[in-house]
Amino acid sequence: MEVQKTALYEYHKSLGAKFVPFAGFQMPVQYTSGIVEEHKITRSKAGLFDVSHMGQLFIEDNPDLEKLLEKIIPIDLKNIKLNQSKYSFLTNESGGIYDDLIVTKVKKGFNIILNAACKENDYKMIKDALGGKFKLILNKDLSLIALQGPKAAEILESVIKGVSSLKFMNGDDFSYNENKIYITRSGYTGEDGFEISLSNKIVESLAKILVSGGAQPIGLGARDTLRLEAGLCLYGHDINETTTPIEANLKWAISKRRREEGGFLGYNKIKSNINGELSRLRVGIKPLGKIIAREGTKIFSQDKNEIGLITSGTFGPSVNGSIAMGYVKCDFTKPGTKILLEVRGKKHEASIAELPFYKKNYVR
Amino acid sequence: MNEVKFSKEHEWIKLDGDTATIGITKHAAEMLGDIVFVELPENGSSVEKNGNAGVVESTKAASDIYTPVSGQITECNQSIVDDPSKINSDPENQAWFFKLNIKDKSEMNSLMNKEEYDKFTKENDS
Incomplete structure (x- = not known):
């Protein structure tokens, strides 16, 4: 290409x-x-x-649009105001995240911002799900x-x-x-x-x-x-088709009505996650030493059992230290829990940390 | 015989008697970007030519540091561990990595001089 x-x-x-x-x-x-x-x-x-490089998709409004869009995006389109944006996802049948996206309701329909690597597949998936009568433009x-x-x-x-x-x-x-x-x-x-x-x-x-x-x-x-300092996920790393929104600690992005009513792809899995059938959760991780735990780094409990994997890791200039995110088994998600990270064959001390690492300053 | 020599792995080495001072080149530091952590070999440890002798972590990636000659480590530069940004600001001078007692001076012969190294980096850039 x-x-x-x-x-x-x-x-x-x-x-x-x-x-x-x-x-x-x-x-x-x-x-x-x-x-x-x-x-x-x-x-x-x-x-x-x-x-x-990100995808900018426009879907023209149509009386059936909200209903059909809600089948593939677990967003509450009954409660989105004109010019309001919401963070959501495309899910797959097993409850995994096909892509994460931002939906904004505009005068003539919806604008959806898609990840660059996913936008062509997203476009096809959305077009298929909506059927032929909708006007979609990937600008x-x-x-x-x-x-x-x-x-x-x-x-x-x-x-x-x-x-x-x-x-x-x-x-x-x-x-x-x-x-x-x-x-x-x-x-x-x-x-x-x-x-x-x-x-x-x-x-x-x-x-x-x-x-x-x-x-x-x-x-x-x-x-x-x-x-990463802001605790935000990068698609293809912290979230992907095998991670559910609940495992990714993104339950807040699915509105109460959609969590209760379902009616979107992968709802059975997501519902069982919400009801407590959860094996892992995305958490913030703070290595104690002068190391960076990059994607793929194995996470161990203090008694050396493997309990998870790092999905993003870097140096955070504003927190002036090493930071990471990853998935750990649910027994180890409490902030302050001591864990070990295997970097270059050695185990290094780290602890579970609150997200975000850096506090936001949004204007509400 | 105090000429600075260079390796294909982008280390520089300066020999003074039996003591070699080793660091990474300006070119390497630029390629790595902002260096945030550095791991140095242990004092007294023996290292082999082209063997691993430390790691630098930049915001982008971890990169191994190799020693261009064999020998025994006699001193490590703690100041770059405390402030790794020195490696970006002054890589070929203050921000040396370690000193070692060279085992076989003939290992210097296969290394490049400044002119050869500059040519080498230009060829690899294009």
Whole structure:
């Protein structure tokens, strides 16, 4: 498959980005200042992220749409307001997570943001589930950029009036240079911020204005350390087709009505998980020593029985230490529980930690 | 005979009498990105040419450090354990990794000089 580039590729290049292939795209992993500095700038000022590799799906409204969509997404579409966003998933028959996504109700239907690596399969799956009479567009002419950090609102407000009055997980139509753009107050860094969906033709112009207004371009490297400090899952690592939302500790993302009524793929498994038939749970893990427990690291109890596996691990620049997430057997999920991590053949001490590692500053 | 030599694994080595000082090159530090932890060999331990002699952890990945020559470790640089960011800021000077008592000076012969190393990294970049 040919490597794809986002509309901002040349701009990233001009800023000295180092690129990595990610989900079929050449994406900036970092710029010249490096991951740690980029991470800290996002936490202290504002970072600008190109996330145009992600899928932007639009489904046009139709009287049967909510009912059919609820069969594949365990979301409460009866209780979603206009311009409200909700985090949810596509599930499979065994209750696993086919993808995680953000659904936003817009005037003419729903916008759904999908993971880059999953978007083509998601599109097929959703199209099949809905049948032929729905209009679905997986937009290729739209870019998606995220402006994140304590200065994000101030910087964006000076370019686009009114955005700072948006509440967390809410969006609206705005205009930029007479083009219609859609902005939500959301992100994946644990910071206040915005995600801006706009035409490929004008994205570079807006990106440059935001950078001149004080935002710094941030690569995927810092995006990963930021989201892990915020305790957020990365699809394909912390969650996948074999992990249920309940095992992944994401029960909060399934509304009460959907938990009780079901009616979506894999509900039997998820219901039995909710009723206590649960063998493992995603937890935060804090290694004590100077080691990083990366994905695949085995987790042991203090009496050396294997009890789980690390799914993400890195160095958290804002917590100034090693952090990780993983799945452990349910007897070991209490924060403070001492465990052992096997790194390079040696067992290292660690403990179960509360998530997030870094406390959020969302505007509600 | 104080010429700095370089290995294909991106270590530099400087020989002073029988004592060799070893670190990683600026090129290696740039490739690794921000280094956050470092593990050094034990003082007094013996290491073999091209054998494992430590680990650096960057935000991106863990990478093994190899010794370009055999010998016995005589000193480790605790200051880079305390502040690994020194490896990014001054890799070929202050942020040396360890010193060893060289076993066989002829092992130096197969290593590259500065010019050869620069050429080697350029070829591998493109």
